[in-house]
Every structure is written in structure tokens, then in C-alpha cells.
């Protein structure tokens with residue numbers, strides 16, 4: 284008969300001393316002496332291992348030899364108070380079953396520290412490491428917290444399409460979707476691709492944002508959010524960009540730009556607090572890891588705050604709200620601009636901000652998260668609400684230390700005439716967007732929304748340095764393995 288399994292997280296938190304239980308998991312390490320083997324067992328339910336003690340004589344060479352790093356086992360026995368340091372209790376094995384061996388000469392994960400770059404090449408085994416299992420548990424907790432935050436506020440979760448014919452951001456960075464035989468693409472008489480013969484009978488792509496469809500739902504349900512995969516074929520090989528990432532996009536009827544900022548700030552703080560309250564063991568592990576890593580860095584590059592201090596700092600401080608125009612003045616007069624240290628020098632109003640500028644504002648000038656608002660209309664998307672000055676739109680970006688832009692959003696242009704004029708100026712075909720414009724034709728209301736990059740949020744909360752290391756299977760230029 285199959286034994287009932289107890290998760291190691293439960294074994295380590297509940298008082299189970301004296302009880303006989305069964306645990307199952309993967310061997311992290313085994314230390315063997317002549318008489319006894321100590322097996323550190325992990326089942327992913329917690330960062331912490333359970334020590335399984337196996338009497339050498341009782342189990343014999345044959346079984347113990349098969350129990351190596353990476354092997355999977357089931358162990359049944361009594362929980363006793365631990366003699367050794369580092370753990371409160373341990374399991375004294377009565378019986379052990381080996382599910383799957385892991386040939387020690389071939390198993391890629393050795394019981395030593397591997398580089399994150401190496402682990403990326405074996406992303407199918409990464410979750411077996413302490414670092415990635417910790418990141419994945421935090422990722423789960425944050426996803427759950429997103430739903431809880433919005434549910435408790437009466438927002439509705441809606442699913443926007445993954446395949447669409449619109450390019451919401453108008454940046455031309457969409458991956459095409461087709462089932463044409465790529466070696467034999469049907470052409471029109473003019474020699475253009477004949478999309479009329481394609482699966483959807485029109486040009487279609489993977490979504491770059493669920494916002495436009497989200498707006499339709501908000502114009503009926505008032506407050507909604509999406510949380511789904513998002514695809515961008517931008518060739519940015521940075522530590523902040525993925526070709527496939529997850530975005531949370533709330534959209535709210537009757538919200539102006541200030542309401543939008545208030546909600547975004549409340550949500551970011553909620554997520555940080557949720558992680559602090561619910562992921563203490565994993566965050567403590569990640570914090571220790573960062574401290575170790577930073578020992579190899581020159582003093583000047585080490586962060587002044589520990590991970591938990593950084594998270595608490597975000598909780599305790601209101602984000603600084605700064606207009607784009609004020610920010611440009613600050614940047615123009617900044618030391619790195621005057622000394623030509625920025626790669627992109629800020630010369631005049633209208634310049635697009637690069638992440639070096641965003642990080643200067645957050646990390647050097649204000650030293651706290653910043654909400655930048657009222658950007659020049661020419662560097663922002665067509666749907667943003669035009670301000671009275673005729674030059675700026677009601678956009679807002681939230682900038683975080685170490686990350687740069689974590690949220691992008693705006694109040695939406697709800698006035699049909701202004702919206703269609705702007706679309707014309709930006710060469711966006713109004714006839715194809717008629718479905719979107721209907722929300723402005725019938726019962727239009729002021730409304731706002733924003734997008735939070737989920738992986739950038741996880742980067743911030745876990746203190747990891749590269750966005751590829753906070754998603755199970757990263758997709759970046761040249762990488763689509765597994």
C-alpha cells in the first residue's frame with residue numbers, strides 16, 4: 284500500500300516529533316560515515332531540507348549507493364528531535380524506496396555553487412536548485428497576491444486574446460502568427476503577401492498588450508484587470524527584457540491620472556508586503572545569497588541596503604511624483620549629463636528617457652521610487668489622453684531602484700474627435716480599430732489603466748540581477764530552448 288506523504292514544509296513547521304510519517308523528495312546531499320548516512324531531502328515545498336538518517340547496517344550498501352545527489356526517494360520513519368545543529372527535527376528512516384537514480388557522473392547539478400549563466404543552459408533542471416526554487420515560490424506568491432489584491436477590491440479578472448490583429452502599442456514589435464507554408468507564401472497580383480488566404484484571413488500577431496481589449500471590458504464592468512502572457516519581438520538583449528513576459532493590466536472606468544497613480548502605488552506596496560509576510564524563508568535565503576555575491580564586488584558597487592531593507596524602504600515611503608518637464612530639468616543639470624557620462628545626453632525637452640536616466644532619478648536624485656507623469660505626446664502611444672498644453676499626454680511611468688521602469692500607464696483619450704485625429708497623425712488605420720472606437724462612440728467615460736511587468740516585479744522582490752532568472756523558461760533573442 285502506498286504511504287501517505289507529508290510535505291517537508293509541514294514536517295518542519297508542525298510539531299510532529301514522535302510521529303511516524305513518510306516524506307518524498309529529491310536528495311540534495313548525502314554524507315555517509317561507516318555507521319550512518321545523513322540525507323538532506325528537499326521536496327520543493329520549502330527552501331529547507333529535512334535530514335533523513337539511515338542506519339548503514341540496516342539499509343546496506345546496495346540501497347545507500349543509489350541515494351546520490353538528484354536521486355528521488357521516499358522515506359518512512361519516526362520524527363525525532365535532532366542532535367545536530369541547524370535543524371530542530373529529523374527523520375530516522377525505517378524504510379526507504381528509491382524512485383529514480385541520478386548517475387553521479389552525469390547529473391549536471393553537483394552539490395556546489397553553479398553560476399546563474401550555467402544554470403540557464405539547463406533550465407529544465409534549474410528548479411532543483413535552492414535559488415530557483417526560492418524564486419519560483421516567490422513568483423507563485425506574487426501571482427496569488429495580484430489576484431487577491433484585485434479580487435478584494437472588486438475588480439474582475441478578464442482574459443484578453445493572445446492572438447490578435449491589433450498592435451496596441453503601435454511599436455511594430457509583434458510576432459506574426461500564420462499557418463502559411465513559409466517556403467510557399469501566397470502572393471497577391473501586386474506581389475504582396477496575400478493574408479486573405481491565411482488562417483485568420485488577415486494579418487495577425489501575438490499580443491503586445493491586452494489593454495485595448497481590457498478597455499472594452501472596463502467600459503462595462505467598471506474595474507477589471509488582465510494577467511497574461513505578452514510577446515515583444517524587440518531585439519533588446521538586456522537584463523530587463525524578455526520576448527515573452529507576463530503583464531498585469533488593470534483598467535478602470537471613472538479614474539483620472541491621479542487615481543491611476545494611487546492604485547498603482549497601493550498595488551506595488553501590497554505585493555511587496557505580501558512577499559515579506561509570506562515568503563520569509565525564501566527572502567532570507569535570497570538575501571544571504573546577494574550578500575555573498577556582493578563580497579566579490581568592489582565596495583562602491585555594493586548596495587547600501589540589504590534586500591529586506593530595500594523592500595521595507597518601498598513600503599515606508601510614498602513614491603515621488605514628478606512631471607516629465609521637471610525631470611528633464613533635473614537631468615539636464617545633473618553631473619553625469621554635464622560631464623557627458625550618460626550614453627544619451629539630455630539636451631532638450633522632448634527627449635525619450637533611457638534606463639540610465641530613469642535610474643539616475645530614482646537611485647541618485649530622489650533616492651526612492653518615482654512616478655513620472657505628463658510625457659511629450661510624441662514619445663507615447665496614441666491612446667493617451669491629451670493635456671491642455673497641446674504638447675503632453677496624461678502618461679505615467681513608475682521607476683524602481685535597480686529596475687528602472689516597472690509600470691507604464693496613462694489616462695486614456697476618451698474624446699472621439701481628439702482620438703481619431705491623433706490616430707491619423709500616427710498613421711493608425713481607424714477603420715480596423717472601429718471596434719475600439721465604439722467605446723468612445725457609445726457611453727464614453729474618463730478612464731485609466733496601467734501595465735505592471737510581472738517579471739520586473741519579481742526581479743525587484745527577489746533581488747535577482749537578470750530577468751532571465753525569474754521566469755521558468757526565458758525567451759530572448761536567440762533563445763527558445765525547451
Ligand code: 4AD
Pocket residue numbers: 451452491492493494515517523524525526528530532533688689690691692693732733734735736737738739
Ligand atoms: O510600458 P508598456 O509597454 O505599456 C503597455 O503595454 C500598456 N499597454 C500598459 C497599460 O497601460 N495597460 O509595458 C508595461 C510594462 C513595463 O513598464 C514593463 O514593466 C513591462 O511591461 N515590460 C516588459 N517586461 C519584460 N520584458 C519586456 N520586453 C517588457 N516590455 C515591457
Ligand code: MG
Pocket residue numbers: 680688690691
Ligand atoms: Mg513603457
